[in-house]
Each structure stands twice: as structure tokens, then as C-alpha cells.
Amino acid sequence: MSESIFERSAADIASAVMSGSLSAADVTEASLARVDAVDDAVGAYLTRLHGVARGRATAVDARVRAGERLPLAGVPLAVKDNMCLTGTRTTAASKILEHWVAPYTATAVARLLDAGCVPIGKANLDEFAMGSSCENSALGVTRNPYDLARVPGGSSGGSAAAVAALEAAVAVGSDTGGSIREPAAFCNLVGFKPTYGRVSRYGLIAFASSLDQIGPLTRTVEDAALVYDAMAGFDPMDATTVDRVVEPAATALREDLRGLRVGLVRQFDTSVLGPDIQAAYKKAYDDLAACGAEIVEVSLPTADYGLATYYLIAPAECSSNLSRFDGVRYGLRVDAPDVQAMYEKTRAAGFGPEVKRRILIGTHALSSGYYDAYYVRAQKARTLVAHDFEKAFASCDLIACPAASSPAFAFNAKSDPYSMYMMDYYTIPMSLAGLPALSVPCGWVTPPGGSVPMPLGLQLCAPQFAEALLLGAAHAYERATQHASKFGPRLEAVSP
């Protein structure tokens, strides 16, 4: 094959390394060279891990020679920088953790390293994973490899850009309201958020604990399944992980959708997205039918309240979680004569505007006199949203809808907070219900003012714990449509 090593899929790399036709060291050098060639332009990584990667690659080659079977042998991995990796800087893209070195490794990352992955770098994100464009990073700018004038999406924007620019074969991100699925859609990738509780959050810097979930961003559905299979399952270090058998997804990939009912949501009228995008989604739904799916209509009457529900619950949980950043035990401290002033000055200097905004909303929503009106009401609305999905899944196996409200937009295009929040309109309801959902490439549109076609993502969603069915179905759709391979990243100017 003439394709470069860094273009190859994780499945392909792992089987070549296991068969001995390629070494993890060679794969790693190719990946690091690619990072050096393009990342000054893309900005996917906050920290490049050349030394760590070379050490890990040598260890993987030794394990393969010793006869270990590694499902991800030598696969170059980008790690979102809100996940701990022992001995490496872990910043959450915040000034408050800019120089913090993690003293332990997140379970999800540790499992991927055990499976043979080689960490190439720590990827940029919106500060503390709060945002939909990566523009809220306090530590760097990440650009969309398909058009460097546009954002990569967020919050897992660095993870998405790294995989799209071929600077890693796979990435891990975290998704609270759409932070894996939206950047995957923006960067022509598969982005998969498993059922809440499927993947351990131990070592993931918490944003909203009842919503946060780790998942893969990859160039193929098969790679997403391989990464998911390696990460999923109970972890004694995270009491919210579910102790129940994980059905392997990589061996459940389907060739068609015969026998499956796919629900289209009556309330999600794609005409509001403009005629080009509407036509692209119409085609995607037709393609699902052409793959053998029976298309049915389902109703999610409270889906429209998802955004409001989320923007009370997530900030409330964030205001509590981020109280730990007080300048005492780790991270930034701004000195002051008394402890109260030290807290207030440290947090003023350490947090960016979006993080402050969410802490303030959350603190207000939880404060005396407002708790019932805001927080409790949002928790009840969350119940209604989850019930809607239960009813919908009585008449379908999967739900299909857009993954984001638009393709990737230009930098500084969303100036008021609410217009940015609207990007996650289609992904938030699934997060509130804890459902597994993914984005898979489904077409291209040239946005107004844009010069090149940008990718769109189709979101597929399944009942809780039906990950294998979901990934299996996405594979059938991907195989039939091949949208991802239509255009490549536009890095000619910066590539060697």
C-alpha cells in the first residue's frame, strides 16, 4: 500500500504491528514527524509527548515480541488534556492548572495504554471542557484541518483536530452535552459517547459529574469500536461505573440495517438549518432506508427543553466540582494576606470568562431561595426528557438526527453565550438521558462565506447499554455511504 503510516486506521496499524510487518517504534516516529510537520498550523496539542511516546513504543514492541496480544498495538493516541497521564502536564486548558503535573493516570487512558496505544500528545480543549469551539481554551488556538479559518468544534476540539490532521490514529475525548459528537461532526470523524457509567471517569477532571462520559474520536467506526472495547467496563475507582458485562462492539459490526427500525424525531425540523443542510440530512435518512432500515417517526415532546435543563444542571454541578480549585493543594495561587482574599484572587486569575460565567449561573441556581425554582425544576425536566426517550424506543431501535446545528463556523462567529450553547441543541437531550450516541460523517456543504466544503455529522442514538448495536449500525451506514473519504484535510500549505 502506498498510503503513509500516519494515514492508516488503528485496526490496520494494530494488525500490522501484531503480525510483525510494522513496529510500534516506526509507527510512532511517523506520527511524531507528522505532528512536527503540521501541528504548528493546526494547534491540536497543548503538550507533545515525544519522549513518552518513544518509551511506550519500545515497550509495546517488547510486549508483542513476548507474545502478548494487544488489540491496539502501536496505535498513536491523542489524549484530551482533561485526562490525567502520570508525569505529564495536565491542564484542562486552564491557567489555574497550566503547570500541574498529574501524579496518576486516568483509568480510561491506562486501559488504552495496556491495550498497546502510544500517547502522542495532550490535546487542546475548551477550558474545563466548557464550550463548543475550542475557543475557550486559555492555552492555545486549535484550527479545523478542513479549513484553518474555522473552529474544530469543542470541547474536544484538539482531540478531533489531531485525528483529522492525521497527527494520531485515534483520540479520547469527553462528552458532557455534545463535546465528542460536535467536534467529530466538524472534523469529518466518528465521535462516540457511550452510555453514562460505561467508561470510568477516574482521572478525568470533573465538569458535570452526572453527565461527563469519556469516548473515542476516530476516522472509522471500526476504530471507535476497538477503542471503546478497550476502555469500557466497571472500575472500582469510579462508583458510577456500571458493573455489567460489556458486549464487544468490534465483533458486532453490521453490513446492513435490515430488521432495524430507525426513528426520526418529529420535533427536529431540519428546515431551520437551511436548504443545503436539510437536503444533506434528507439524503442521510434515505440512505439509512437504502441500507435496509425501516424508517419510523418518533416524538420527543420535551427535547426542546433540553438546552434549558442542561444549562441549569451542568453549571450547578460545575460550580460544585470547581470549588476544589482554591490555590491550596495544587495549581495556581495568587498570594493575599488572608485566606478568603487568596481564594477570590486565585480563582479570578485562574478561570477564564466562560468558566466564571458557568460557576456564577450554577452558584445562583443552587443558592438559597432559587434552588427549587431552578435546580429542582431542571432535575424534574430531566426526568421528562428521559421518559420521552423510553417511549420513543418502544417503537424504534435507533434514533437518527443531526449531530450539530451547523457545520464548523469561523473563529469569533458566536459572540453571545447562548448562540454557542445552541450548537449542542441536538446532542444535549441524549446526554440528559445518559444514552449512547455517536456522530458519523454524512455529507458536505459549503457554508455561507466559506470557500471549501465542510463535513456534516449524522447522530445515531440507542437505548442505554446498546453500544454494540449502535456502533454496528453506524458501520453499515459508513460502509454504504463512504462520506468521510470524499475530501481530505486541507494542509497542503503546511505539509512537507
Next chain:
Amino acid sequence: MQSDSIDVRYVARLARIALTDEEVDRFSEQLVDLLRHVDALSELDTNIVATTAQVVESRNVTRADEPRPCLDRATVLEQAPRSQGNFFRVPRIIAE
């Protein structure tokens, strides 16, 4: 729910974040706007609906009360902004 105004200085004090006057003005305006959007929830009839805090089964987790290896003290203190001996050092908390 009422959201025509919000005392951002009071909320910021609860959240332990010092704000500039400019931030107070900007956040006041933005927070009122955001809360106006979430006011839509009052349209839902939630009187007989239970709250959801967690979406998957959860249970108490216990383990034997035995010492186990944990993070090394020196490694942890290395990351502290100020430390002294085996302690995190902070400004005076109790007045003389």
C-alpha cells in the same frame, strides 16, 4: 422564577471569585439573558414528576476498612503552591 435582575456581586462572593466592575456589569447582563432562556422550563408541568440526579442504577459502595497504597506524599506536596514540612501552607486563617 424571576430573572429580571441578579445580584452578581453576592453570587461571586458565594463562589469565591473576585470580579472587576466591568465583569460585574457584563456577567449581570449575560446571566439575566441566560436565565430568561431557562425560564422556559416553567412551561412544563413538573408537579408530579420525580427528580433525576443520576440516570443509571447506583448503589452505595463499601470496602473493607484496610489501609491501601495511595499517592506518595512527596509527589503530592511537590504540586502544592506552598508547602512546609508535611503540610500545605496557607495564609493566616484565624485572627490573632
